[in-house]
Amino acid sequence: MSPPSRPLAGVVLTVVALLTLAVPALAEDGTTTTSSTTTSSTTTTRPDSGDGSETTTTSTTAPGAESTTTTTRRATSTTSSTSTTSTSTTTPTTTSTSTTTTTVPDAVVTPEMQARIDAYPRTPARSTDALVAALELVPDAATTGGFGRFPVGGRATWSHDWLFPRHEPELHFHEGTDVFAARGTPVLSPTAGTVRVSNGGSGGLAVTVTQTDGTSWYLAHLDAATVRTGDVVGPGAVVGTVGDSGNARGGSPHVHVEVWPFGGAPLDPKPLLDAYADEALRGAPAFVAGHRLALLRAGAA
Numbered sequence: 001m002s003p004p005s006r007p008l009a010g011v012v013l014t015v016v017a018l019l020t021l022a023v024p025a026l027a028e029d030g031t032t033t034t035s036s037t038t039t040s041s042t043t044t045t046r047p048d049s050g051d052g053s054e055t056t057t058t059s060t061t062a063p064g065a066e067s068t069t070t071t072t073r074r075a076t077s078t079t080s081s082t083s084t085t086s087t088s089t090t091t092p093t094t095t096s097t098s099t100t101t102t103t104v105p106d107a108v109v110t111p112e113m114q115a116r117i118d119a120y121p122r123t124p125a126r127s128t129d130a131l132v133a134a135l136e137l138v139p140d141a142a143t144t145g146g147f148g149r150f151p152v153g154g155r156a157t158w159s160h161d162w163l164f165p166r167h168e169p170e171l172h173f174h175e176g177t178d179v180f181a182a183r184g185t186p187v188l189s190p191t192a193g194t195v196r197v198s199n200g201g202s203g204g205l206a207v208t209v210t211q212t213d214g215t216s217w218y219l220a221h222l223d224a225a226t227v228r229t230g231d232v233v234g235p236g237a238v239v240g241t242v243g244d245s246g247n248a249r250g251g252s253p254h255v256h257v258e259v260w261p262f263g264g265a266p267l268d269p270k271p272l273l274d275a276y277a278d279e280a281l282r283g284a285p286a287f288v289a290g291h292r293l294a295l296l297r298a299g300a301a
Ligand SMILES: [Zn+2]
Pocket: 051, 174, 176, 177, 178, 255, 256, 257
């Protein structure tokens, strides 16, 4: 959580009203053909929508024509229409372009920011599909340790969104990984530590688990917390449920996972999350076998 020095918020309304290109070409019968392409694109950005919604709108007319690219985050409405007409005429080339851009102060990703985002090495998106399948014989696997240290006990997806630009409460780099899952899916502690529950701000309802070495895991946008500040938990313990609280409100429910090693600056959690999911998948056969053994023992008792 290290927002830039420039607080930037507002609304960008970009209206690319009309781009008209007339391309003359000589037809076989000697007449001139004019192709006319009209592209109209409107992109509206509002800073009050949830985390994790990004839209890039690109309007391009025809080869060689003017191209307008508008990249916005948290785009809440995007409309675009394209019409193409061809007519035979002897009229010479005509080109008219009208562009209107209205900008109210807003977060702008500078070229320096974009370069840092682009330069960051990223790994493929992941899911817990294989893990969920491996655990399907154990109905309560999510709450009994089947997901190991992975922080979401159920079907979940995550991508390498570290350093992606975010706009709440102001433009900053995303310093975590968003793990998307259905609302109400159990959120699990990735480690052993002491709990702090917080509520408010961009993270909404959040649980922080701090290890004895000072390393903290911050799990945000929860729907509910099932622990209290001061509780001591182990890895895999249920600490809450997936939601959309804080600035994720109205967006796809997810857990924002952030890790601060030894109380220091945030570290990219994606490799750790990948490793924890892999670890849980490797352990799934033994976990399922243990569950079946426990059932046999219970039946024999
Ligand atoms: Zn996030």
